[in-house]
Each structure stands twice: as C-alpha cells, then as structure tokens.
Amino acid sequence: MKKLAALLMAAVVTFSLSTSAFASSVVSNGKIVCIDPGHQAKANTAQEPIAPGSSITKAKVAAGTHGAWSGLTEAQLNLQVSLKLQSILTARGYTVIMTRTTNDVNISNVERAQIANNAKADAFIRVHANGINSSAVSGVLALAPSSSNAYCSNIAAASQLLSACVVNGQAAATGQKNKGVSQSDTMSGINWSQVPVTILELGFMTNPTEDLNMANSDYQTLMATGIANGIDQYFASLAAQTAAN
Numbered sequence: 001m002k003k004l005a006a007l008l009m010a011a012v013v014t015f016s017l018s019t020s021a022f023a024s025s026v027v028s029n030g031k032i033v034c035i036d037p038g039h040q041a042k043a044n045t046a047q048e049p050i051a052p053g054s055s056i057t058k059a060k061v062a063a064g065t066h067g068a069w070s071g072l073t074e075a076q077l078n079l080q081v082s083l084k085l086q087s088i089l090t091a092r093g094y095t096v097i098m099t100r101t102t103n104d105v106n107i108s109n110v111e112r113a114q115i116a117n118n119a120k121a122d123a124f125i126r127v128h129a130n131g132i133n134s135s136a137v138s139g140v141l142a143l144a145p146s147s148s149n150a151y152c153s154n155i156a157a158a159s160q161l162l163s164a165c166v167v168n169g170q171a172a173a174t175g176q177k178n179k180g181v182s183q184s185d186t187m188s189g190i191n192w193s194q195v196p197v198t199i200l201e202l203g204f205m206t207n208p209t210e211d212l213n214m215a216n217s218d219y220q221t222l223m224a225t226g227i228a229n230g231i232d233q234y235f236a237s238l239a240a241q242t243a244a245n
C-alpha cells in the first residue's frame with residue numbers, strides 16, 4: 001500500500017513538473033497587445049471630447065448593438081471573443097493587456113485608449129460587433145484613422161496595416177464576407193490613441209446567421225484564431241519593412 005502511495009506521489013510530482021515546464025515554455029515575443037472588448041453592461045451617456053482638445057463630444061460609452069437571435073448584447077459577445085483572443089495571444093508569447101475582463105465596469109472610450117497608451121502597446125485591438133437596419137447585411141470589417149486625421153495621423157499607416165491584417169485574418173479563418181478596411185476620424189477610442197489601433201467589427205448581430213454563428217463558442221475560437229493570425233502577420237510585415245529599409 002505504501003509502495004502504491006509512493007508511486008502515485010511520484011506520478012503526481014512528475015505530472016506537475018511537466019505541467020509547469022510546459023507553462024514556462026511560452027517565450028515572450030516582446031510585443032504588447034492591448035485588447036479592448038467594446039462597450040459594457042450599462043451605457044454611460046456622460047460626454048467626453050472625441051479627440052484631445054476637441055469641442056465635439058460623444059457619449060463615454062454607447063449602448064452597442066444586440067443579437068435578437070442569440071440573445072447576447074454586443075458587450076457580452078465582444079468580451080467572450082476578446083477573452084479567447086487573450087488566451088491565444090498569451091500562448092503565442094504576447095503580453096496582453098485587457099481594458100476589461102467583466103461586463104460590469106464603467107470605463108470610457110478615452111480611458112480605454114489611455115490604457116493602451118500607458119501600456120505602450122504595440123497594437124490596440126478594439127473588438128466590436130456591427131448592427132444595421134437590414135438583416136441581409138453580413139461580414140467582417142475594420143476601421144482605422146485616415147492619414148489626414150488631425151490628431152493621430154502619425155499612427156494612420158500602421159493602423160491601416162494592422163486593420164487589413166486582422167480583417168483578412170478573421171475572414172480567412174471563418175469564411176465570412178470580407179468588407180475590408182474603412183477609415184474613420186470620428187471615433188474617440190481612435191483619436192485618443194497614440195499607438196497603432198484598429199476597431200474590428202466582428203460581424204453583424206442584426207443578421208440571423210452571423211448572430212448565431214458569433215454566439216457559438218467554437219466559432220468564437222475560429223474568429224479569435226483568425227484575429228491572432230492577423231496580428232502575427234502585422235508584426236511580420238513590420239519586420240519585413242524594417243529589414244527592407
């Protein structure tokens with residue numbers, strides 16, 4: 001009996017040693033990614049400037065859309081996908097900063113950008129989902145500042161590359177319609193950003209098929225894997241550009 005206990009003990013020790021060896025085998029790649037799961041449980045209609053020094057204001061946190069078929073709010077969906085993206089990126093060696101890990105928070109869009117800025121993030125991924133007054137529209141798209149943005153034109157080129165990489169990565173992984181990259185200079189979370197930023201609109205919660213797909217855990221893993229592939233591609237493209245210069 002004692003022998004059996006000793007054997008069991010040895011097996012447990014061996015197992016925990018190999019588990020910890022596996023955990024420490026993730027080598028940091030030196031890149032910091034900030035993930036912002038868009039929205040939160042309750043909207044905050046208090047106003048804040050849409051850009052540093054701007055007299056134009058917007059709600060600190062809008063309500064977001066929702067899925068009539070899934071029953072999910074956009075805040076819930078964004079968080080579910082963001083948490084999966086966090087674990088995939090962490091396993092690939094990224095340092096990941098989350099602006100939120102629960103829905104019950106109150107963090108404005110400006111504050112979210114400041115979290116990315118303060119972390120000196122190499123990429124700021126704002127995860128959102130779309131809604132429109134037509135159930136026929138579907139697909140993934142990304143938003144980036146234009147090169148004439150009055151506040152963050154210095155990050156426009158990198159943000160457009162980042163946006164293209166993540167939207168292409170997700171579309172390749174899921175087979176969703178790829179609606180490409182649009183430019184936007186009216187988003188607080190973009191205008192306040194000092195680091196390359198993208199708003200990724202995962203898909204349309206107002207389309208029944210896409211809403212139900214996006215609520216499925218396996219499909220969420222597929223989306224998150226595609227986004228992570230896009231982030232890998234972004235840093236590979238930057239490295240190739242640097243090597244060429």
Ligand SMILES: [Zn+2]
Pocket residue numbers: 038039064065074128129
């Ligand atoms: Zn949103």
